[in-house]
Amino acid sequence: MGYKKFLFFLILFLSLGYSAGANTIDMSIVTGNDDAEERNSNGAMYLDSSDLELIQDGSKMQSVGLRFVFNGISEQKVGNKEMPRKECHYTVDLKIYEDGALYVEDFGTNCMR
16 A cells, blocks of 8 residues: 555544544533423422422423533534534433423523534
8 A cells, every 4th residue: 555545544544533433521500590490380480499390290380491501612612523413311310101292492602502
């Protein structure tokens, strides 16, 4: 194999390996007021719940808000690497299986898109 072919394949291999690598950012809610429950019926806000019930708390329908502080992480890049796919994974402490729909939206300038 000639020097130019070797160099071409080395650059191709390194660039594909670099772009295929995964970046993981593990973060939590920073303060207690960065998560909230809001009753859909009357708009009452609860900032001091020990846990968050998604969709409903007992028989009361509610919305949940979560705020993550990214501390200088660009929306589109981590370092100089593009972030083509972003995911959020949540940890639960209680699983209740019921039919329903959960809608997730993001708002603001420093949110995941």
